[in-house]
Amino acid sequence: MSNLKGLFHVSLHVSNARESIEFYQKLGLEYMFELKEGGEEAEPWVIYMKIAHGQYLELQPVHARTPEGIPDNEGTVHYDKNQTAWHFALETEDIGVLIRSLAEQGIEVFTGPDRTKRVTGLEDAIWGGDGCRIAWIVDPDGTPIELMEQVGQTMQRKYDTE
Template sequence: MIKGIGHTAYTVKNMEKSLHFYCDILGFQKLFELKNSDDEPWIVYLKIREGQFIELFYGGKKTNEVDGSTIGYAHLCLEVTDIHEIANYLKKNGLKLDVEPLQGLDLNFQCWVKDPDGNAIEFMQMNPDSPQMKN
């Protein structure tokens, strides 16, 4: 029924910085842009791989009316082939890792970084013995 991650969406403060991060550093492809009914820039669509996308929405801040906290996903997880290779690549491109490569409780290897708007991104190298790979 569920095939995989189709996309995840973020409202960004600075589209230029976000496109640099996602396209120039992480290597995703900018596919297309959508404009709203007033013909203003609205969404930029990025391709991760066939059938998987990220939507970047221009500006604004979505907040919870009850406690004022930001509404959104906790993090985006991207599967990688080599956790140390991606960690070194990110650092080489001037990014500070929030979590250096380590093995999690699920046996997968992970490291973490934030995008220009502070959204947490987990990079995960799957372990053949992890529960995700056994199910």
């Protein structure tokens, strides 16, 4: 039995945040919130658009200052500069149980897509700026998969009240 609830978000790299927001609003997605690193005047490093209740599109401007850094081909995460789909996220009710289950199956869990720090238990999972507890795995082809548990009043819950 899976500990996963569903697809939480798909993350796209975008070259122009405002153009992308306008485009996805025209498709009917709702702007929810954005996070910035480096002050109010900084470009947001992540923008959340609501597809439907509990389903989101995460836009990440490629020129923004981000706490994790944009991956490059020099590191352990492969990223092609023309690649727009960056990662997808799966939501779980209990990330600690999921981490243990993955470890039992031989799947390594990390604090980020760069695979520099391993997660061996709940205490190693990181907290995102949106209030979610987070860990990462990487599929056999190198696609980063973010594992997320919403704990308390996350930014997503604040702006998606349905």
